Amino acid sequence: xxxxxxxxxxxxxxxxxxxxxxxxxxxxxxxxxxxxxxxxxxxxxxxxxxxxxxxxxxxxxxxxxxxxxxxxxxxxxxxxxxxxxxxxxxxxxxxxxxxxxxxxxxxxxxxxxxxxxxxxxxxxxxxxxxxxxxxxxxxxxxxxxxxxxxxxxxxxxxxxxxxxxxxxxxxxxxxxxxxxxxxxxxxxxxxxxxxxxxxxxxxxxxxxxxxxxxxxxxxxxxxxxxxxxxxxxxxxxxxxxxxxxxxxxxxxxxxxxxxxxxxxxxxxxxx
Amino acid sequence: xxxxxxxxxxxxxxxxxxxxxxxxxxxxxxxxxxxxxxxxxxxxxxxxxxxxxxxxxxxxxxxxxxxxxxxxxxxxxxxxxxxxxxxxxxxxxxxxxxxxxxxxxxxxxxxxxxxxxxxxxxxxxxxxxxxxxxxxxxxxxxxxxxxxxxxxxxxxxxxxxxxxxxxxxxxxxxxxxxxxxxxxxxxxxxxxxxxxxxxxxxxxxxxxxxxxxxxxxxxxxxxxxxxxxxxxxxxxxxxxxxxxxxxxxxxxxxxxxxxxxxxxxxxxxxx
Numbered sequence: 157x158x159x160x161x162x163x164x165x166x167x168x169x170x171x172x173x174x175x176x177x178x179x180x181x182x183x184x185x186x187x188x189x190x191x192x193x194x195x196x197x198x199x200x201x202x203x204x205x206x207x208x209x210x211x212x213x214x215x216x217x218x219x220x221x222x223x224x225x226x227x228x229x230x231x232x233x234x235x236x237x238x239x240x241x242x243x244x245x246x247x248x249x250x251x252x253x254x255x256x257x258x259x260x261x262x263x264x265x266x267x268x269x270x271x272x273x274x275x276x277x278x279x280x281x282x283x284x285x286x287x288x289x290x291x292x293x294x295x296x297x298x299x300x301x302x303x304x305x306x307x308x309x310x311x312x313x314x315x316x317x318x319x320x321x322x323x324x325x326x327x328x329x330x331x332x333x334x335x336x337x338x339x340x341x342x343x344x345x346x347x348x349x350x351x352x353x354x355x356x357x358x359x360x361x362x363x364x365x366x367x368x369x370x371x372x373x374x375x376x377x378x379x380x381x382x383x384x385x386x387x388x389x390x391x392x393x394x395x396x397x398x399x400x401x402x403x404x405x406x407x408x409x410x411x412x413x414x415x416x417x418x419x420x421x422x423x424x425x426x427x
Numbered sequence: 428x429x430x431x432x433x434x435x436x437x438x439x440x441x442x443x444x445x446x447x448x449x450x451x452x453x454x455x456x457x458x459x460x461x462x463x464x465x466x467x468x469x470x471x472x473x474x475x476x477x478x479x480x481x482x483x484x485x486x487x488x489x490x491x492x493x494x495x496x497x498x499x500x501x502x503x504x505x506x507x508x509x510x511x512x513x514x515x516x517x518x519x520x521x522x523x524x525x526x527x528x529x530x531x532x533x534x535x536x537x538x539x540x541x542x543x544x545x546x547x548x549x550x551x552x553x554x555x556x557x558x559x560x561x562x563x564x565x566x567x568x569x570x571x572x573x574x575x576x577x578x579x580x581x582x583x584x585x586x587x588x589x590x591x592x593x594x595x596x597x598x599x600x601x602x603x604x605x606x607x608x609x610x611x612x613x614x615x616x617x618x619x620x621x622x623x624x625x626x627x628x629x630x631x632x633x634x635x636x637x638x639x640x641x642x643x644x645x646x647x648x649x650x651x652x653x654x655x656x657x658x659x660x661x662x663x664x665x666x667x668x669x670x671x672x673x674x675x676x677x678x679x680x681x682x683x684x685x686x687x688x689x690x691x692x693x694x695x696x697x698x
Contacts, residue, residue: 321607
């Protein structure tokens with residue numbers, strides 16, 4: 157049995173608490189929040205506290221608070237040489253106070269308060285300083301049914317940044333599509349299956365292989381018509397920039413094309 | 428029983444053929460391709476032809492060829508007053524030769540040759556000139572198990588443009604994420620569940636409501652760090668532009684903020 161204590165009362169803390177209580181191999185000893193009213197509804201399930209000095213022994217202490225508060229909270233812990241982890245994608249492991257053994261237990265997923273979370277589909281990125289602390293965190297991930305990934309700090313930061321692209325920026329593409337369809341009084345719902353299929357496609361194919369559309373096939377007639385059709389200057393700028401980006405990726409931008417043409421000329425001369 | 432003849436041998440034509448042959452209420456009478464070798468493997472299942480003059484009577488003729496070829500193909504049809512539709516998202520209905528009754532039967536989905544297609548999940552956008560032709564196309568969509576949507580030409584063009592954002596541009600976000608993770612030698616696979624969850628989230632929530640991340644919460648410290656972290660100038664430009672777009676959408680850009688502050692000042696004065 158792995159015993160954990162959770163510090164923090166936000167989305168990640170709450171989802172972790174709920175998920176741990178459902179496992180057979182993890183027990184949540186204590187749940188700390190500075191504002192105890194936020195977690196007092198769980199007082200029958202766990203020892204809820206708002207005073208660091210009340211923290212008792214546990215195998216792992218999970219600090220799931222806002223990025224800025226991590227150093228301060230880790231300093232406030234009234235013990236030494238125990239395993240303390242944070243759950244942030246972007247905060248260095250070394251921001252944790254060095255009086256304890258340190259690690260990161262970063263679930264790469266988007267958490268909202270309402271939505272149900274299935275940890276079986278959430279990759280857990282694990283980082284530790286001491287090699288011997290890694291297996292325990294791996295077991296903790298496994299207890300949740302999650303896949304676990306041993307990564308270093310730079311890799312975690314790369315994932316956190318990449319997540320902004322696949323999550324926030326893709327979602328903004330959906331938002332712009334919503335604005336475009338709304339302007340013509342057509343239901344955004346019609347696009348939902350395409351949104352899902354686009355995400356499903358890259359589960360098996362690389363994004364490079366999955367790409368289609370006017371930019372990839374260098375269909376400048378359609379691109380021009382789309383640009384004319386867009387009413388918002390902001391949407392036009394985004395359309396142009398991302399079209400250019402796809403063209404660059406797929407070697408259909410003018411630059412690449414002329415070098416391709418040059419090489420085909422060379423070939424013709426050679427034969 | 429609805430009888431259709433298909434003209435063209437690309438992805439849409441092939442997927443439609445396969446889907447129709449699986450239904451009980453649609454029969455494919457003939458399949459035309461200029462290059463008969465492309466469809467000759469189906470000759471035991473359907474009358475394959477490469478000569479327009481061989482086209483016999485059918486309830487609906489479906490022209491599923493490249494956008495540019497639609498006018499020419501519709502002119503070449505050796506009959507009049509029959510129902511002829513194309514399947515393009517961006518070509519006007521009026522590009523079909525007016526000697527026949529005209530319509531559009533546009534499946535809004537991304538088609539690739541290999542991937543299996545389930546028409547039950549594909550919305551069919553239908554447009555006709557004659558009101559009386561609409562019910563037959565609606566029945567054709569229903570026979571495939573698809574949802575059908577009556578839309579006009581401008582609405583179809585809006586959907587086609589919006590589809591570039593949700594499909595091509597989102598996919599480019601995945602591609603950039605792939606480049607970022609590869610640079611640090613971390614598996615792109617770790618991001619796949621997040622990609623899927625992002626698409627699933629907007630099946631129930633609006634993209635506006637689904638948004639999270641540093642741009643939405645105006646977390647300029649993280650934004651700055653991300654920009655510093657990005658090595659490619661192109662990625663930096665895209666990051667900045669889309670961050671600004673999200674800030675605008677959610678009223679966290681400097682402009683909106685100052686007007687919000689102004690209105691809160693007004694409120695303070697009023698109370």
